[in-house]
Amino acid sequence: xxxxxxxxxxxxxxxxxxxxxxxxxxxxxxxxxxxxxxxxxxxxxxxxxxxxxxxxxxxxxxxxxxxxxxxxxxxxxxxxxxxxxxxxxxxxxxxxxxxxxxxxxxxxxxxxxxxxxxxxxxxxxxxxxxxxxxxxxxxxxxxxxxxxxxxxxxxxxxxxxxxxxxxxxxxxxxxxxxxxxxxxxxxxxxxxxxxxxxxxxxxxxxxx
Amino acid sequence: xxxxxxxxxxxxxxxxxxxxxxxxxxxxxxxxxxxxxxxxxxxxxxxxxxxxxxxxxxxxxxxxxxxxxxxxxxxxxxxxxxxxxxxxxxxxxxxxxxxxxxxxxxxxxxxxxxxxxxxxxxxxxxxxxxxxxxxxxxxxxxxxxxxxxxxxxxxxxxxxxxxxxxxxxxxxxxxxxxxxxxxxxxxxxxxxxxxxxxxxxxxxxxxxxxxxxxxxxxxxxxxxxxxxxxxxxxxxxxxxxxxxxxxxxxxxxxxxxxxxxxxxxxxxxxxxxxxxxxxxxxxxxxxxxxxxxxxxxxxxxxxxxxxxxxxxxxxxxxxxxxxxxxxxxxxxxxxxx
Numbered sequence: 001x002x003x004x005x006x007x008x009x010x011x012x013x014x015x016x017x018x019x020x021x022x023x024x025x026x027x028x029x030x031x032x033x034x035x036x037x038x039x040x041x042x043x044x045x046x047x048x049x050x051x052x053x054x055x056x057x058x059x060x061x062x063x064x065x066x067x068x069x070x071x072x073x074x075x076x077x078x079x080x081x082x083x084x085x086x087x088x089x090x091x092x093x094x095x096x097x098x099x100x101x102x103x104x105x106x107x108x109x110x111x112x113x114x115x116x117x118x119x120x121x122x123x124x125x126x127x128x129x130x131x132x133x134x135x136x137x138x139x140x141x142x143x144x145x146x147x148x149x150x151x152x153x154x155x156x157x158x159x160x161x162x163x164x165x166x167x168x169x170x171x172x173x174x175x176x177x178x179x180x181x182x183x184x185x186x187x188x189x190x191x192x193x194x195x196x197x198x199x200x201x202x203x204x205x206x207x208x
Numbered sequence: 209x210x211x212x213x214x215x216x217x218x219x220x221x222x223x224x225x226x227x228x229x230x231x232x233x234x235x236x237x238x239x240x241x242x243x244x245x246x247x248x249x250x251x252x253x254x255x256x257x258x259x260x261x262x263x264x265x266x267x268x269x270x271x272x273x274x275x276x277x278x279x280x281x282x283x284x285x286x287x288x289x290x291x292x293x294x295x296x297x298x299x300x301x302x303x304x305x306x307x308x309x310x311x312x313x314x315x316x317x318x319x320x321x322x323x324x325x326x327x328x329x330x331x332x333x334x335x336x337x338x339x340x341x342x343x344x345x346x347x348x349x350x351x352x353x354x355x356x357x358x359x360x361x362x363x364x365x366x367x368x369x370x371x372x373x374x375x376x377x378x379x380x381x382x383x384x385x386x387x388x389x390x391x392x393x394x395x396x397x398x399x400x401x402x403x404x405x406x407x408x409x410x411x412x413x414x415x416x417x418x419x420x421x422x423x424x425x426x427x428x429x430x431x432x433x434x435x436x437x438x439x440x441x442x443x444x445x446x447x448x449x450x451x452x453x454x455x456x457x458x459x460x461x462x463x464x465x466x467x468x469x470x471x472x473x474x475x476x477x478x479x480x481x482x483x484x485x486x487x488x489x490x491x492x493x494x495x496x497x498x499x500x501x502x503x504x505x506x507x508x509x510x511x512x513x514x515x516x517x518x519x520x521x522x523x524x525x526x527x528x529x530x531x532x533x534x535x536x537x538x539x540x541x542x543x544x545x
Binding site: 074 | 292294322324329332
């Protein structure tokens with residue numbers, strides 16, 4: 001059974017922070033259509049701080065490291081999306097408390113807790129054009145992947161996230177500033193769901 | 209925009225600097241952060257900490273109730289904006305004496321998101337936090353959907369009883385119980401005559417006709433239940449009290465405390481004209497008034513208008529309302545019970 005060790009988890013966090021940096025302008029543009037346009041800055045700040053927080057941490061408890069990353073994100077990015085993503089890492093980390101390495105089953109637990117935390121904190125469910133609409137299908141795909149290697153499972157999850165993002169374009173927004181646009185939000189790409197895809201893409205990038 | 213300010217973006221910080229300069233023996237800032245305000249002086253071991261938070265532009269809400277017999281701390285947001293989770297976390301850590309902290313705040317999405325987050329962060333750092341969300345505004349959602357109602361001036365009563373209970377060194381569970389009892393027994397209805405101007409926006413958030421009023425408008429200018437021609441005060445109060453009293457419902461034989469709250473731009477004289485009518489209505493219905501508060505308790509910048517809050521009392525709530533309190537914005541001697 002293959003597992004991810006602490007150094008790989010830190011590499012993943014670095015990859016995520018770099019990916020958010022690369023996509024800063026893209027997210028700002030997406031968010032400017034119907035939101036306040038700060039999402040790119042928020043995500044760059046959040047993931048940058050999350051990585052910096054644990055990059056040189058001697059703690060061997062991966063769950064604790066991810067919780068600390070989440071707390072750091074919450075501190076630097078107090079916007080709604082910043083808080084939601086931070087909650088995801090805090091809850092996901094909590095689910096892995098005490099683990100020195102993580103298996104495919106652990107990753108499933110991490111993302112289930114991650115998505116569950118966001119749903120609870122944001123009072124949102126699938127189908128409301130949010131980050132949930134890419135991350136929930138991805139977490140489900142992980143759970144359904146069963147006993148396969150981590151890389152294949154994560155690639156299936158990324159694929160499900162991309163399909164979810166595509167499907168969310170036709171949804172009507174119910175949360176945040178974009179909800180004021182109601183039906184007009186149909187056909188537009190949701191910035192939050194885009195962040196959800198980037199999270200899985202950044203994760204998978206360590207194998208390329 | 210005609211306001212006494214320097215720069216709109218300095219509005220909140222300069223306001224807090226003024227408050228801290230004026231009342232140094234009562235309030236102070238923590239975590240090198242102007243917008244994390246706590247009660248000055250030593251903390252009593254074993255006392256449950258009480259924290260609130262919310263946007264600026266509502267003085268005395270929220271920070272005005274930090275002081276003796278009321279709250280221990282408050283996180284302050286920009287005008288009509290939620291404070292961050294981290295601000296609330298800083299306040300929480302500063303006021304915890306080991307007995308836990310109770311958050312009391314209004315039912316608004318941003319505040320809920322950030323304060324739930326703060327509670328979770330605090331618990332990771334070993335502080336027990338419980339929360340109570342006030343939702344007293346009858347006009348913001350129908351009966352049966354109380355959970356969707358906004359928190360407005362009635363939260364004053366929740367602060368008052370929770371503060372008095374915490375002063376007895378009661379447990380977190382017990383303090384929350386009385387706070388929840390007050391929240392469940394208070395109802396508020398408001399009416400507005402003019403909009404207000406958020407300094408960084410510089411123009412009114414909505415328009416309302418010279419001869420019009422809006423019944424049920426929220427303290428950020430959220431739409432009310434009815435916009436119509438301004439009527440004589442008695443008729444306006446009749447309509448509002450009708451909606452308010454039916455909601456709980458308040459009944460003959462009840463004993464209540466009443467809060468007539470000016471929204472920022474309405475003269476005290478008018479507030480008493482309002483109370484005169486409210487008093488008659490309560491008397492007619494056989495409802496006994498124990499104590500009346502008239503003044504500004506929860507404003508919306510310079511909005512003209514008022515709200516009426518009625519709290520149904522039992523002997524426990526009555527005794528807690530009667531206790532003394534002293535904050536920069538609210539002072540009360542022990543009342544006769």
